[in-house]
Amino acid sequence: GPLLRAGHRASLSRASGATFTGQGRRHLTNNGFFRVSEEVREALHAKKPVVALETTIYTHGFPYPENVALASLLESVVRVNGGVPATIGILDGVVRVGMDPEELIRLTESAGRNTTLKLSRRDLSYVCGQRLVGKHFNGGTTISATMLLAHLAGIKVFGTGGLGGVHRGAESSMDVSADLTELGRTPVTVISSGCKSFLDIPRTLEYLETEGAFVGTFADGRTGSVDFPAFWSRDSGVKSPTTIENEIEAAAIIHAQHSLNISSGLHFANPIPAESAIPKETMDAVIEEAIKQANASGIIGKDNTPFILAKVKELTKGASIPANKALIESNVRRATIVARELAVLES
Ligand code: PSU
Ligand code: MN
Numbered sequence: 001g002p003l004l005r006a007g008h009r010a011s012l013s014r015a016s017g018a019t020f021t022g023q024g025r026r027h028l029t030n031n032g033f034f035r036v037s038e039e040v041r042e043a044l045h046a047k048k049p050v051v052a053l054e055t056t057i058y059t060h061g062f063p064y065p066e067n068v069a070l071a072s073l074l075e076s077v078v079r080v081n082g083g084v085p086a087t088i089g090i091l092d093g094v095v096r097v098g099m100d101p102e103e104l105i106r107l108t109e110s111a112g113r114n115t116t117l118k119l120s121r122r123d124l125s126y127v128c129g130q131r132l133v134g135k136h137f138n139g140g141t142t143i144s145a146t147m148l149l150a151h152l153a154g155i156k157v158f159g160t161g162g163l164g165g166v167h168r169g170a171e172s173s174m175d176v177s178a179d180l181t182e183l184g185r186t187p188v189t190v191i192s193s194g195c196k197s198f199l200d201i202p203r204t205l206e207y208l209e210t211e212g213a214f215v216g217t218f219a220d221g222r223t224g225s226v227d228f229p230a231f232w233s234r235d236s237g238v239k240s241p242t243t244i245e246n247e248i249e250a251a252a253i254i255h256a257q258h259s260l261n262i263s264s265g266l267h268f269a270n271p272i273p274a275e276s277a278i279p280k281e282t283m284d285a286v287i288e289e290a291i292k293q294a295n296a297s298g299i300i301g302k303d304n305t306p307f308i309l310a311k312v313k314e315l316t317k318g319a320s321i322p323a324n325k326a327l328i329e330s331n332v333r334r335a336t337i338v339a340r341e342l343a344v345l346e347s
Helices: 006-014 038-045 056-061 066-080 101-109 121-131 143-153 178-185 201-211 247-259 280-296 301-315 320-346
Strands: 018-021 025-028 034-036 050-053 084-091 094-097 116-119 138-141 157-159 189-192 214-218 266-269
Touching: 025 143, 034 038, 034 143, 038 050, 038 084, 050 066, 050 143, 050 320, 056 066, 056 101, 056 116, 056 138, 056 301, 066 084, 066 101, 066 320, 084 101, 084 121, 084 143, 094 121, 094 143, 101 138, 116 121, 121 138, 121 143, 121 178, 138 143, 143 157, 143 178, 143 189, 157 320, 178 201, 189 320, 201 214, 214 247, 247 266, 247 320, 280 301, 301 320
Parallel strands: 034 094, 050 084, 050 157, 116 138, 157 189, 189 266, 214 266
Antiparallel strands: 018 025, 084 094, 084 138
16 A cells, blocks of 8 residues: 555565464565564574573663663673573564664664564554654563574573562452463463562462463472472562472473474573572562552553562662662573573484
């Protein structure tokens, strides 16, 4: 139609199909909306361990300028542990799986602009389509969108900070993160430090069970039952449905899931390193206050999580930030080792 300029029509017609490789999985090939970097494409082809990283933590989670440093730090953590990082986000209306350092800086620096959006599964076609009518957006992809895009590219392991969940009061607001339904429909493994306790952790675990998503917590030598972790705190008061000992065990579970062609995702919870943890009682008080302020300001829907994250930073006078950084680093290191072990099992 007249709305589409010639160049856009050309890039649309170049959009090609998908290739099927092993176990019926479908990998999308590059097109006008979807671009996998050469490094990531080659790594996947060579069956090297690739680790997906999300970008909502940079655009709507971590404050500027720490977000810029964190983005490059996490890529280094993957590399020094023997993996290839695939940071996933949207730059100027194009899905990017793997970005070069300049592109990563461009996206993280654009945090806070009203053309830099928080994108879950539902938003992807919106921002990509808008480019064809001259509207240019960047976006940080949430866990749900990052899982989906990782899967389209053929990436199986994804390390991040904290999982979205069932919000407190969801029995009336129905605010349940799209991360949970994504874990029900997309066979990607997410390694995070569990859910922040501004969410309803018991209901989150119930919902994940309904969705058919596996949940296991790294026990690291602890015996007996272990709590599903609450981000800054190792304990939540809620038991994890299962525990796992190490990365080799995690990789074996993932390998079984793919070999059985089960299409749901898996979540491995990695408690924050003990030396960086903030006691549950301290965080409980901060979170109560942050929730009170969110309710008083009428902050709901997709703005709720970013608002609470910013309030927590304020109320802890910034102490939440180094803890947050420590846990993400630890999760991304673990995700890389899991991806390595998985590559061994698949070879
Ligand atoms: N939880 C955190 N930090 C985050 C997020 C969640 O502790 O940055 C981000 C993740 O990208 C997650 C998203 O996928 O928020 C969930 O948002 P919502 O609650 O609106 O579904
Ligand atoms: Mn929500």
